[in-house]
Amino acid sequence: MEAPSPQGRHPGWPAKLGPLQVKAGLVAVRGPRLFDASAWSRIRLRDRDHLERWEPTAPGTWEDRNGTLAWPGQWSSLRALARRGMTLPFVITVDDQLAGQVTVGNVIRGSLCSAWVGYWVASHVIGGGVAPAAVALVVDHCFMLAGLHRIEATVRPENTASLRVLEKLGFRQEGLFKRYLDVAGDWRDHFCYAITTEDVPDGLVSRLLANGRATIPQ
Numbered sequence: 131m132e133a134p135s136p137q138g139r140h141p142g143w144p145a146k147l148g149p150l151q152v153k154a155g156l157v158a159v160r161g162p163r164l165f166d167a168s169a170w171s172r173i174r175l176r177d178r179d180h181l182e183r184w185e186p187t188a189p190g191t192w193e194d195r196n197g198t199l200a201w202p203g204q205w206s207s208l209r210a211l212a213r214r215g216m217t218l219p220f221v222i223t224v225d226d227q228l229a230g231q232v233t234v235g236n237v238i239r240g241s242l243c244s245a246w247v248g249y250w251v252a253s254h255v256i257g258g259g260v261a262p263a264a265v266a267l268v269v270d271h272c273f274m275l276a277g278l279h280r281i282e283a284t285v286r287p288e289n290t291a292s293l294r295v296l297e298k299l300g301f302r303q304e305g306l307f308k309r310y311l312d313v314a315g316d317w318r319d320h321f322c323y324a325i326t327t328e329d330v331p332d333g334l335v336s337r338l339l340a341n342g343r344a345t346i347p348q
């Protein structure tokens with residue numbers, strides 16, 4: 131059970147969002163739980179080829195960082211950051227099975243009210259509209275309940291699948307960050323995309339519904 135943060139202190143956390151029906155199944159997001167360890171690790175170990183080339187370089191082997199024993203540390207640090215209002219971490223479920231993560235990080239309030247969003251989905255659901263649905267649910271939540279005004283996403287120019295996710299949602303490309311992030315062992319250029327509340331007065335989910343990319347289950 132996730133303990134709610136003190137009333138009004140970190141709006142928008144914890145939360146369960148969705149579901150939305152897409153080609154791959156019923157997509158929802160919720161906070162990460164300790165017992166997600168085996169499902170999370172099984173996917174992460176199996177999908178190394180699909181994930182590693184797009185993720186920030188980190189110390190240790192892939193097996194060490196993604197084995198079952200790695201999850202409790204990740205879960206508790208995500209939870210600690212969420213409780214301090216710095217992150218809104220979510221796992222994605224498809225038909226109630228863990229199938230990825232969406233993380234809103236570097237939450238800055240005051241006169242910025244901004245954060246970044248990052249995401250991955252399991253290889254068995256790619257191409258099924260899962261990431262657009264999950265990101266739409268989370269961005270709407272950030273704008274409508276968590277009090278944020280701007281969400282950014284940075285993507286390598288080579289990552290055509292991720293660029294498509296942001297284009298389908300209507301994020302705006304704002305520039306190219308040169309040698310921005312150490313990914314898969316080198317400093318990589320990244321496009322910066324962003325969206326603000328003014329861009330989507332009715333929210334991203336309604337945009338997906340209007341474009342026929344998702345439906346609300348009956």
Ligand SMILES: CC(C)(COP(=O)(O)OP(=O)(O)OC[C@H]1O[C@@H](n2cnc3c(N)ncnc32)[C@H](O)[C@@H]1OP(=O)(O)O)[C@@H](O)C(=O)NCCC(=O)NCCS
Pocket residue numbers: 180181184249250251252255256257258259260261262284285286289290291292294295
């Ligand atoms: C990027 C990613 C999150 C997209 O998630 P998704 O749920 O598959 O998103 P979509 O279903 O909207 O598909 C996006 C695009 O992927 C591509 N795609 C579709 N099927 C694919 C397949 N079998 N293999 C590879 N790419 C495929 C298509 O270009 C598709 O765009 P389209 O719908 O216009 O044809 C997912 O591929 C992923 O987890 N990649 C590895 C991690 C990563 O790159 N994270 C983002 C870092 S910025």
